[in-house]
Amino acid sequence: xxxxxxxxxxxxxxxxxxxxxxxxxxxxxxxxxxxxxxxxxxxxxxxxxxxxxxxxxxxxxxxxxxxxxxxxxxxxxxxxxxxxxxxxxxxxxxxxxxxxxxxxxxxxxxxxxxxxxxxxxxxxxxxxxxxxxxxxxxxxxxxxxxxxxxxxxxxxxxxxxxxxxxxxxxxxxxxxxxxxxxxxxxxxxxxxxxxxxxxxxxxxxxxxxxxxxxxxxxxxxxxxxxxxxxxxxxxxxxxxxxxxxxxxxxxxxxxxxxxxxxxxxxxxxxxxxxxxxxxxxxxxxxxxxxxxxxxxxxxxxxxxxxxxxxxxxxxxxxxxxxxxxxxxxxxxxxxxxxxxxxxxxxxxxxxxxxxxxxxxxxxxxxxxxxxxxxxxxxxxxxxxxxxxxxxxxxxxxxxxxxxxxxxxxxxxxxxxxxxxxxxxxxxxxxxxxxxxxxxxxxxxxxxxxxxxxxxxxxxxxxxxxxxxxxxxxxxxxxxxxxxxxxxxxxxxxxxxxxxxxxxxxxxxxxxxxxxxxxxxxxxxxxxxxxx
Amino acid sequence: xxxxxxxxxxxxxxxxxxxxxxxxxxxxxxxxxxxxxxxxxxxxxxxxxxxxxxxxxxxxxxxxxxxxxxxxxxxxxxxxxxxxxxxxxxxxxxxxxxxxxxxxxxxxxxxxxxxxxxxxxxxxxxxxxxxxxxxxxxxxxxxxxxxxxxxxxxxxxxxxxxxxxxxxxxxxxxxxxxxxxxxxxxxxxxxxxxxxxxxxxxxxxxxxxxxxxxxxxxxxxxxxxxxxxxxxxxxxxxxxxxxxxxxxxxxxxxxxxxxxxxxxxxxxxxxxxxxxxxxxxxxxxxxxxxxxxxxxxxxxxxxxxxxxxxxxxxxxxxxxxxxxxxxxxxxxxxxxxxxxxxxxxxxxxxxxxxxxxxxxxxxxxxxxxxxxxxxxxxxxxxxxxxxxxxxxxxxxxxxxxxxxxxxxxxxxxxxxxxxxxxxxxx
Numbered sequence: 001x002x003x004x005x006x007x008x009x010x011x012x013x014x015x016x017x018x019x020x021x022x023x024x025x026x027x028x029x030x031x032x033x034x035x036x037x038x039x040x041x042x043x044x045x046x047x048x049x050x051x052x053x054x055x056x057x058x059x060x061x062x063x064x065x066x067x068x069x070x071x072x073x074x075x076x077x078x079x080x081x082x083x084x085x086x087x088x089x090x091x092x093x094x095x096x097x098x099x100x101x102x103x104x105x106x107x108x109x110x111x112x113x114x115x116x117x118x119x120x121x122x123x124x125x126x127x128x129x130x131x132x133x134x135x136x137x138x139x140x141x142x143x144x145x146x147x148x149x150x151x152x153x154x155x156x157x158x159x160x161x162x163x164x165x166x167x168x169x170x171x172x173x174x175x176x177x178x179x180x181x182x183x184x185x186x187x188x189x190x191x192x193x194x195x196x197x198x199x200x201x202x203x204x205x206x207x208x209x210x211x212x213x214x215x216x217x218x219x220x221x222x223x224x225x226x227x228x229x230x231x232x233x234x235x236x237x238x239x240x241x242x243x244x245x246x247x248x249x250x251x252x253x254x255x256x257x258x259x260x261x262x263x264x265x266x267x268x269x270x271x272x273x274x275x276x277x278x279x280x281x282x283x284x285x286x287x288x289x290x291x292x293x294x295x296x297x298x299x300x301x302x303x304x305x306x307x308x309x310x311x312x313x314x315x316x317x318x319x320x321x322x323x324x325x326x327x328x329x330x331x332x333x334x335x336x337x338x339x340x341x342x343x344x345x346x347x348x349x350x351x352x353x354x355x356x357x358x359x360x361x362x363x364x365x366x367x368x369x370x371x372x373x374x375x376x377x378x379x380x381x382x383x384x385x386x387x388x389x390x391x392x393x394x395x396x397x398x399x400x401x402x403x404x405x406x407x408x409x410x411x412x413x414x415x416x417x418x419x420x421x422x423x424x425x426x427x428x429x430x431x432x433x434x435x436x437x438x439x440x441x442x443x444x445x446x447x448x449x450x451x452x453x454x455x456x457x458x459x460x461x462x463x464x465x466x467x468x469x470x471x472x473x474x475x476x477x478x479x480x481x482x483x484x485x486x487x488x489x490x491x492x493x494x495x496x497x498x499x500x501x502x503x504x505x506x507x508x509x510x511x512x513x514x515x516x517x518x519x520x521x522x523x524x525x526x527x528x529x530x531x
Numbered sequence: 532x533x534x535x536x537x538x539x540x541x542x543x544x545x546x547x548x549x550x551x552x553x554x555x556x557x558x559x560x561x562x563x564x565x566x567x568x569x570x571x572x573x574x575x576x577x578x579x580x581x582x583x584x585x586x587x588x589x590x591x592x593x594x595x596x597x598x599x600x601x602x603x604x605x606x607x608x609x610x611x612x613x614x615x616x617x618x619x620x621x622x623x624x625x626x627x628x629x630x631x632x633x634x635x636x637x638x639x640x641x642x643x644x645x646x647x648x649x650x651x652x653x654x655x656x657x658x659x660x661x662x663x664x665x666x667x668x669x670x671x672x673x674x675x676x677x678x679x680x681x682x683x684x685x686x687x688x689x690x691x692x693x694x695x696x697x698x699x700x701x702x703x704x705x706x707x708x709x710x711x712x713x714x715x716x717x718x719x720x721x722x723x724x725x726x727x728x729x730x731x732x733x734x735x736x737x738x739x740x741x742x743x744x745x746x747x748x749x750x751x752x753x754x755x756x757x758x759x760x761x762x763x764x765x766x767x768x769x770x771x772x773x774x775x776x777x778x779x780x781x782x783x784x785x786x787x788x789x790x791x792x793x794x795x796x797x798x799x800x801x802x803x804x805x806x807x808x809x810x811x812x813x814x815x816x817x818x819x820x821x822x823x824x825x826x827x828x829x830x831x832x833x834x835x836x837x838x839x840x841x842x843x844x845x846x847x848x849x850x851x852x853x854x855x856x857x858x859x860x861x862x863x864x865x866x867x868x869x870x871x872x873x874x875x876x877x878x879x880x881x882x883x884x885x886x887x888x889x890x891x892x893x894x895x896x897x898x899x900x901x902x903x904x905x906x907x908x909x910x911x912x913x914x915x916x917x918x919x920x921x922x923x924x925x926x927x928x929x930x931x932x933x934x935x936x937x938x939x940x941x942x943x944x945x946x947x948x949x950x951x952x953x954x955x956x957x
Contacts, residue, residue: 001625001833008610008830009837011602018841025843027924028850173846195923 015186022144023195025174026115030142032172034112035467038096044169045087045137048176051165052083052130052158059126059161062154067122069307074250078127081413082421086134089419095139095439098466105450105458109466110443112140114197117190119211121203123253123307123346124421125151129158131421132200133176137166139442144196145178146187148203156180191216198442202422212430219441221422222429224255225344225373226406227365229391231358231382232266238403239381240274243350246379246405248279248326252348253307255423256377256399256410260335260342260351260368262361268354272329279326281310282352283319288330288341291317295349296340310348335368344372358387362394369395375429377401377410396428398435412436533562534577540564560895563903568595571919571926573903582930584897584904586917588731589763592790593838593921600793603834607827614826616819622829629833630802633772633840634785639805643798643824647762647788648676650799651725653818654784655680658723658756660817661807666721668712668755671703672909674732675725675760684725686732686909706730707739712746716753723756723784724749728774731763734890734913735874735881743778756783756807762799766790767839767848767920769877777876783807793835798828839920848920851927852877855918858931862938869942880916881907886945890914896937896944902930 001009036044060075099108118132129145136143147155156178163176179186187207191199191214201211201220208220230239247258263271272282283291294317295302305313310328314321321328329352335342341351355361365378378397382388392400399417401409412419418436426434433441450458533541541562544553556563563581567574571594573581586592593600607622614620627641642657644650655667669675669684676682682690683701690696702721704711715721724746729735750757759782764774766787771777773785784807788799810817838844856875859882863870872883884890890906893914897904907913918930 001628002621004610005621005625005830005833008606009603009834011599011606013599013602017597017599017838021838021841021843021847021921024921024923025847025850028847031924032850173849174843177843 012185015181015183016189019144019179019186019190020193020195022174022177022179023115023190023193026142026144026177027195029172029174030112030114030140033140033142033175034114036096036140037465037467038094040170041096041138041140042091044166044171045090045134047169048137048162048166049083049087049130049134051161052134053080055158055161056080056083056126059154059158062157063125063151066154067125067151067307069123070250070253071309075124075126078124078250078421079130081419082127082130083134086131086419090138090439093138093439095443098461098464099445100461102458105452107448107461109446109448110139111446113217113442113444114141115195116141116143116198116200116442117193117196117216118143118145118200119187119203119207120145120147120151120155122148122150123255124202124250125155126158128202128421129155129178130162132202133159133162135200135437135439135442137162137171137175138439141197141442142172142175143177144190145176146182146190147178149182152180152182188214191218200422200437200442209430217432219422219424219433219437220431221255221437222375222425222431223344223373224257224376224423225259225342225368225371226256226377226379226397226410227260227262227368227395228258228379228381228406229262229358229361229365230264230267230271231361231380231384231387232264233383233387234267234271234381234403235383236267236270237274240271240280241278242381242403242405243379244275244278244280244327246407246409247350248310248348249405249407251307251309252407253346254407254411255344255346257346257407258350258379259344259373260332260353261329262364262368263352263354264358264361265354265356272352275327275329279324280329280350281314281321281325281327282329282331283314283321285331287317287319288332291319291328291330291349292341293317295345295347296343301343301345306346308347313347313349335364336371342368342371358382358384359390362387362391365391366394366396369397373397373429375425375427375431375434376423377406379404379406379409398424398426398428410436537562537564537575537577540576559891561898563898570594570596571922579901581898581901581903582926582933584902584916584918584930586790586919587794588789589766589768589917590789590792590794592766592768592919593793593835594919595794597793597795597838599834599838600795600831603830604795604827607830611826611830613822613828614824616821616824617816620824620826620829622826622833623824626800626824626829626833629836630800633836634802636781637805638785638802640803640808640811642801642803642808642811642818643829644788644801644820645797645799645822645825646676647786647799648678648681649820649823650762650786650788650801651675651681651684651760652678653801654758654760654786654803655684655723655725656818657784657801657803657807657810658758660810660813661756662722662754664720664722664755665700667701667758668715668721668724669701669703670706670726670730670733672733673703673706673725673727673730674909675727706733706736707742709742709745709749713749713753716749716755719753721753721755723758725758725760727760727762728764728769728778728780729874729876729879730909731879731915732907732909734883734907734910734915735876735879736910737874737876738778743775743780747780747782750783758782758784758786760786762786762788762790763917764876764879766835767844767877768879768917770845770848770852771877772839774876774879791832791835792828793831796825796828796831797822798825798832799823800832844920848877850924851918851920851922854924854927855880855916855931858927859916859934862931862935865935866938866942869946870938874913878918878920880918882914882916884912884914884941884945886912888912889941889945892941892944893938896940897934900933900937900940902933902937 056079159178199218211218310325377399418438420436422437424433566576874881888911
């Protein structure tokens with residue numbers, strides 16, 4: 001077609017129209033999928049997870065290539081953890097069947113949200129897509145993914161990989177979909193759509209706020225800025241190893257990464273020396289200013305240094321470090337607005353500050369979180385339960401990771417928190433959920449409640465499964481069972497009476513005959529009337 | 532009861548527009564005067580909302596006033612008007628290329644009409660030119676439009692009325708009857724067979740398995756072209772772009788109208804296999820139509836096709852059709868002494884009622900219950916039931932609820948008794 005015709009056809013409503021059609025199909029798919037039982041759902045989740053796992057390395061490479069953020073090996077690991085790893089973590093759990101609480105005379109039926117709209121970031125693109133898709137599949141929701149434009153190709157590929165595997169394993173057509181060409185206007189349109197039941201927003205603060213402003217239920221996450229306190233009781237060497245491991249992981253693009261090390265004087269030298277052994281480089285006092293300038297010279301964090309290696313950042317700042325440097329430590333003397341290096345840094349640069357005692361450290365950590373990262377994560381390396389308790393209760397943080405790498409630990413890896421790539425920042429962090437997001441956040445429960453009066457017995461629900469054992473519900477209207485696949489043949493009904501059978505040929509011949517007779521009679525009448 | 536304004540309007544329509552047609556609807560107790568339209572809804576001039584399950588034969592397949600069609604018309608109007616039909620034009624050639632791509636094979640040339648009837652005439656003329664024979668076989672009680680040739684291929688009610696019937700040139704045979712078809716063709720004096728893939732006005736009787744393929748084989752054997760009238764069965768209504776694809780038949784000539792214009796800007800198209808489009812080379816001015824292929828209509832058609840080709844479309848129409856099929860099946864269980872059959876292919880549906888002209892009371896009760904669906908002119912036991920391909924899950928559910936109530940009331944009216952033998956829904 002000519003450029004003129006193409007231009008006339010390319011109106012602003014095209015992407016919106018396409019997205020609306022996606023939501024329509026997602027809605028249908030959700031209706032169908034909501035009737036699946038746990039066994040079928042498990043097979044689908046497993047298939048999607050395995051397909052994602054098989055492409056973990058390839059898509060990690062694609063993500064680094066497309067975005068320039070992070071480390072291929074670490075992204076591969078994250079992609080594996082959010083595919084097969086996530087499946088295995090939730091394997092035994094059933095979000096599809098009824099729960100009978102006989103003592104309370106309550107039966108609970110899990111109700112999927114319906115259509116989940118997932119915003120995914122550029123920093124952790126593939127693993128966040130994997131994570132959200134599997135969460136939706138576990139809970140019998142349909143999901144539409146809108147990736148960050150910087151990572152749209154690898155994210156779309158990730159979503160399609162799982163979508164195809166899920167459909168091959170029997171999931172309804174359209175249960176997982178992805179917007180290939182996301183843009184702000186389109187995302188705002190979809191977020192506000194009445195077809196969307198919940199928005200899972202991971203991304204920058206403006207996007208998360210927009211999700212909450214859409215009028216639809218949203219689960220958004222605020223930014224992080226995790227302090228890590230190392231007190232005098234800590235095993236300095238182990239703390240150093242964990243902090244470096246955490247901060248260098250995927251070049252620190254996880255929002256759970258440590259931002260500033262707060263070291264009690266008594267242990268600070270030992271800690272710094274140990275961190276150096278593990279690959280951290282303490283920059284000299286006169287190198288702090290150029291580093292600050294490189295990272296925050298423009299007033300906000302330099303996005304082009306996001307997820308870059310320590311060596312790249314040092315080079316940009318004009319600081320000489322060995323190529324093997326994993327983390328840059330920047331000695332600072334305060335936290336707050338007047339020290340930009342105490343802000344969130346999604347790159348392997350750590351502030352390093354000394355405090356005279358643990359109590360001062362707690363105040364310092366509190367100040368850091370007050371500035372940014374409320375409701376998110378913090379870490380402490382200590383053997384004193386008292387200090388841990390004081391730290392946890394003083395900070396407006398909802399995850400306190402003890403003696404572990406914060407990047408991984410707060411995200412549920414190596415701790416018993418829920419493994420998650422969407423960190424609920426709760427009321428402190430202007431979010432609706434304060435935990436690591438998991439499948440339980442994508443369902444509500446219908447609760448059947450009997451009176452507490454002992455004279456009214458509870459019904460017997462043994463053997464009754466809400467969607468699978470009852471046949472078509474609501475007049476067969478609520479859920480298409482063909483899963484969006486073409487159905488051939490007669491309608492779903494055994495003929496009960498002779499005349500009910502839709503025997504095409506016979507009926508048609510009879511109808512033709514009847515018509516012929518009727519026409520003849522009418523012609524006869526007409527002629528009779530005319531004469 | 533209609534408002535005084537509406538009563539006056541209906542009286543005016545009888546006086547100035549079409550007394551017979553206007554009165555016929557009043558006699559059937561359907562006093563519909565459509566005012567505003569939006570999506571799959573019609574709003575009567577008194578403000579009453581109706582779900583449109585007639586869609587004017589699929590004209591509003593993707594809904595009324597689709598926002599993307601409105602936008603493309605507005606954009607096109609900044610540059611184009613209908614155009615000059617003598618010259619190559621940006622819109623016409625672009626749409627023809629799209630149709631060639633979509634139809635595939637050697638379905639190569641597109642000829643434009645301003646409406647379905649004209650397009651059928653073009654198809655018939657093309658077949659006659661290609662085969663240098665006059666006869667066109669069609670199906671009894673069929674409907675292909677009201678223009679000079681199309682009307683002859685349809686039920687004679689409309690041709691004899693205007694003394695326009697030409698029975699010698701237009702032999703007609705019953706649908707699904709291969710013997711009669713072969714009888715009509717075996718003299719080798721027919722230029723072509725024209726048939727709707729599923730005859731709409733006859734209440735969508737389904738072709739028996741193999742019927743259409745066998746008709747095509749008979750055409751090949753007896754040197755006739757197969758003309759597929761896809762006006763009502765095309766454009767994803769059967770789950771594939773063209774109904775014939777569902778049956779594995781390759782026509783020689785395809786006619787598409789109604790839905791291709793999105794109900795917004797009239798256009799109809801004839802797509803012809805390369806070997807049979809000879810007249811376009813011999814005398815390209817052979818058929819002319821000032822408004823056929825109006826350029827804005829071409830852009831609307833392209834947008835309509837684009838919408839229908841989106842990756843979500845197949846699943847969407849399959850979801851709608853299956854939900855309808857399940858839900859209607861359950862309603863048939865409730866009233867199985869009255870509602871006796873569902874003819875269905877995708878969202879092309881005919882509902883059979885075991886009562887003389889049974890679809891008319893059903894239509895009336897549907898109308899009273901906020902649904903507009905029309906009986907089959909040529910088999911009034913059958914209601915044409917045509918949900919839109921882009922219907923939402925919630926709207927399908929609402930439509931089925933209304934249909935259930937209306938069929939129950941129609942059954943009571945026809946067979947007596949307060950309600951049908953209500954059975955357990957389980």
